[in-house]
Amino acid sequence: MKITIQHLTKAFPSRNKKGQPVIAVNDMNIEIPSGKLVGLLGPSGCGKSTTLFMLSGLENPTVGRILFDEQDVTTLAPERRGIGLVFQNYALYPHMTVQQNIMFPLTNMRIPAEEAKEKALDAARLVQIEDLMARKPNELSGGQQQRVAIARALVKMPNVLLLDEPLSNLDARLRLQTREEIKRIQRETGITTVFVTHDQEEAMSICDIMVVMKLGIVQQIGEPQSIYDNPCNLFVANFLGTPPINIFKGRIEGGKVYIGDEAIMKTKIPDQEVFVGIRPEGFIYDEKGVLTLKVDHLEVMGRDKSVVSVHPSSTKPTVRSILDSDVKLPSKDELKFNLKPNKVFLFNAESEERIL
Ligand SMILES: Nc1ncnc2c1ncn2[C@@H]1O[C@H](COP(=O)(O)OP(=O)(O)OP(=O)(O)O)[C@@H](O)[C@H]1O
Ligand SMILES: [Mg+2]
Incomplete structure (x- = not known):
């Protein structure tokens, strides 16, 4: 099922600090190809859940249209959209067993019990909880509850699966495991899926x-790697990547890019104030390098090591560079680095739009 979102806008009547209505989603235009897993990513309050609610029919847009394939579903009731939904706080019915929870959407549709049981078992097998069918939610781990919620969303074999931070209540390991499982289930079923998260690593993966x-x-739509490699503005560059990109105040003057009084590269871009973004993996240690950093400390992490340093032009307290663990570094207060050109971005200081 292809999803087309046109000029989708949601204004809430409540007012913000300046007395203006809250525009939770502002003129969103996206085409989601059939069978893809799409991530909605952004900081808290950026409109992810509101977008998902409009896709599900639980909220009506103020402006705009939503199409599932060629059908306009903008005002269609939720139960008629063929969607499966897992909420940010996936509420299971506490008094029901796992089986009853998963069957619930089918029972609601008056599907005969035998058939509903069979379908519930299929959905439970997909998320590998078929052995837990007789238990109540409070007898399950967080990850197992999460999977029950996903099975319940899958049981109708929806055309579209909508997941709102489905991993938010899991510990780090379970999160990793469950997200891989969601990916597997999505591949196996081929259901077009919208996955909301504020965790960039989760979305990227x-x-x-x-x-x-x-x-x-x-701000930007694309494949995760391509957005990481080509962020359109400072916000996107900052939002993607762990550890995050290093940002320096800099300037272009007479065909050179400067950080402080060091010229780090040549350019044909006209003179202007800029932010220079350098990914942590963009540094190459070189005694004759173009950028000098004052070393604070080293962190060794097995596969690679991290030089944590400071620089007066950095907009963040520390500058982090990641080097191969076998790179030999002298024990000096200051180290010089060359920069990998494809890991350096320039942004206009005012608009924060990317210019290189
Ligand atoms: N029912 C509502 N009435 C008024 N304002 C709302 C309502 N629901 C959401 N908002 C506002 O709309 C904006 C977007 O909210 P939304 O829940 O979509 O964000 P989100 O990206 O899902 O955030 P989070 O990551 O915290 O879940 C926020 O400013 C929020 O306060
Ligand atoms: Mg939300």
């Missing part, structure tokens, strides 16, 4: 397509 949002406005 499982999504075919990522939509980065800020304050209700879509």
